[in-house]
Amino acid sequence: xxxxxxxxxxxxxxxxxxxxxxxxxxxxxxxxxxxxxxxxxxxxxxxxxxxxxxxxxxxxxxxxxxxxxxxxxxxxxxxxxxxxxxxxxxxxxxxxxxxxxxxxxxxxxxxxxxxxxxxxxxxxxxxxxxxxxxxxxxxxxxxxxxxxxxxxxxxxxxxxxxxxxxxxxxxxxxxxxxxxxxxxxxxxxxxxxxxxxxxxxxxxxxxxxxxxxxxxxxxxxxxxxxxxxxxxxxxxxxxxxxxxxxxxxxxxxxxxxxxxxxxxxxxxxxxxxxxxxxxxxxxxxxxxxxx
Numbered sequence: 196x197x198x199x200x201x202x203x204x205x206x207x208x209x210x211x212x213x214x215x216x217x218x219x220x221x222x223x224x225x226x227x228x229x230x231x232x233x234x235x236x237x238x239x240x241x242x243x244x245x246x247x248x249x250x251x252x253x254x255x256x257x258x259x260x261x262x263x264x265x266x267x268x269x270x271x272x273x274x275x276x277x278x279x280x281x282x283x284x285x286x287x288x289x290x291x292x293x294x295x296x297x298x299x300x301x302x303x304x305x306x307x308x309x310x311x312x313x314x315x316x317x318x319x320x321x322x323x324x325x326x327x328x329x330x331x332x333x334x335x336x337x338x339x340x341x342x343x344x345x346x347x348x349x350x351x352x353x354x355x356x357x358x359x360x361x362x363x364x365x366x367x368x369x370x371x372x373x374x375x376x377x378x379x380x381x382x383x384x385x386x387x388x389x390x391x392x393x394x395x396x397x398x399x400x401x402x403x404x405x406x407x408x409x410x411x412x413x414x415x416x417x418x419x420x421x422x423x424x425x426x427x428x429x430x431x432x433x434x435x436x437x438x439x440x441x442x443x444x445x446x447x448x449x450x451x452x453x454x455x456x457x458x459x460x461x462x463x464x465x466x467x468x469x470x471x472x473x474x475x476x477x478x479x480x481x482x483x484x485x486x
Contacts, residue, residue, distance in 0.1 A: 205410045205462065216257035217271035225250035262324060264355050264434055266416075276416065280355040281327040287359060292319045327361050330381070334364040337379050341387040342368065347375060353418065357436065358476070363483040367418055367433050374420060374433055382485030392420050392445060398428065402453070407462035411451060428453040430462060438471050448475075 214220055229246030236245070261267040266278030282289060296316030300309045335354045342349060351369040362382065366389075368375040373393035398421045402408040411419065411430045418433040424444055432449040439446050451462040 204464065205407060205414065208414055209410060212257070212260055212265060212276070213268045214271045216260060216267045216269060218254065218257075218269055219271060221250060221253040221257075224253060228253070262327070279328065279331075280353060281331045282324065282361070283356050283358050285359065286361075288361075289320060289323050292316065292323075327356070330361050331356070331364070334366075334379055338364075338366040338368075338377065338387065341377070341379075341389070342375075344386070345389065347389065349375070353434070355434070357479050357483070360483060363479060365436060369418075374418075376433070376437065378482060380483055380485050382483070385486045388486075392433075395421055395423070398423060402428075402460070405453075405460055405462075407451075407453070407460070411462060428460075429465070436475075438467075438475055446471075 225246050226242075226249075228249035229242055232245040232249060233240055233242050240248075257267045257269050261269060261277050262279045262282045263284045264278060264280050265284065266276035268274070268276050270277075293316050296312045296319075299312045300316075303309055303312070331354060335352070338352060338354055342352075347368070347370070349368045349370045353367040355365055355367075357363040357365060357378070363378060363380045366375075366377045366379070366387075368377070368389065373391055375389040375391050377387050377389040379387050402421065408421075408430065411432070415430075415432040415434065420431050420433065422429055422431065422445070430451040430453070431445065431447040432451075433447065435448040437445055437447050446465075448467075450465040452465055453460045453462055455461075
C-alpha cells in the first residue's frame with residue numbers, strides 16, 4: 196500500500212496485504228468501480244455485470260497472493276494471514292503465459308477470439324497452480340518421511356518453494372531445541388539433510404518488552420530466531436530463506452539488527468546488496484540440480 200511509505204517500516208510491513216487485500220474491502224470497492232465502468236462504457240454493460248467484473252479483477256489478486264509465502268489477511272479485520280506456500284512471489288512460468296494471452300486479447304477485436312484467449316490463459320495458469328500444489332504435497336511427504344527416518348521430533352513444519360521454480364523446496368521445522376532447516380530437490384538422490392538453528396530463549400526473554408521485538412514476532416508469525424554475533428543482536432525471519440548455510444554465523448534474507456537509539460533498542464533491517472542476491476541464486480541453481 197502507498198500509505199505504508201509514510202509509516203515506520205515495521206508498521207508498513209504489518210499492514211502489507213492487510214485491509215487492501217481483504218474480501219470486505221473489495222466488496223466495498225467493486226460497486227464503485229462497476230459504476231465507473233458503466234459510465235465509461237456508456238451503459239453498454241449493465242451495472243451488475245460491471246460490478247462482478249470489477250470484483251473478480253480485484254479479488255483474484257489477493258487469492259493469488261494467498262498462494263505465496265507472505266500470505267494475505269483475506270478475512271480482515273480478523274488478524275490471521277492465510278498462505279498456501281505453493282508458489283514463489285515471482286514465478287515466470289506462471290506469469291509469462293498469462294501475459295502472452297492478455298497481449299493477444301488486447302491485439303484482437305474479435306470477441307470470440309478474445310474469449311478463447313482468456314479461457315486458455317486461465318486454464319494454463321490454473322493448471323500450473325494445481326501442479327504447484329501437487330508438487331508441494333509431494334515435497335511435504337518427503338520432508339516428513341525424512342524427519343521420521345532421522346528420529347527428529349517436531350511441533351510444526353512449513354514447506355515452501357525457492358525463488359522462480361517448483362523443483363527446489365525448503366522446509367522450516369519447529370522443535371523444542373529450535374528450528375531445523377532443510378531443502379529438497381525433485382532431482383535429489385541422497386537423503387535430506389537438516390541443519391539445526393537453536394533458539395536462544397534467554398536472549399528472547401531480554402527483548403520480550405521491546406516494541407520492535409513484539410512487532411517482528413507478529414510479522415514473522417512465530418517463525419524466527421534471535422541470535423547474537425559480535426555483541427550484536429539480530430532478529431531473523433525464517434520464512435524467506437537464508438543467504439548462507441553456516442549455523443554459527445547465519446545470514447538470513449530478512450534480518451533485523453537491534454541498535455541503540457534515543458528510544459532505546461530499535462530494530463533496523465540489515466541491508467542487502469546485489470552480490471548477496473547473485474550468490475544466493477547461484478547456490479540455489481546448483482542445489483536445484485540435486486544432491
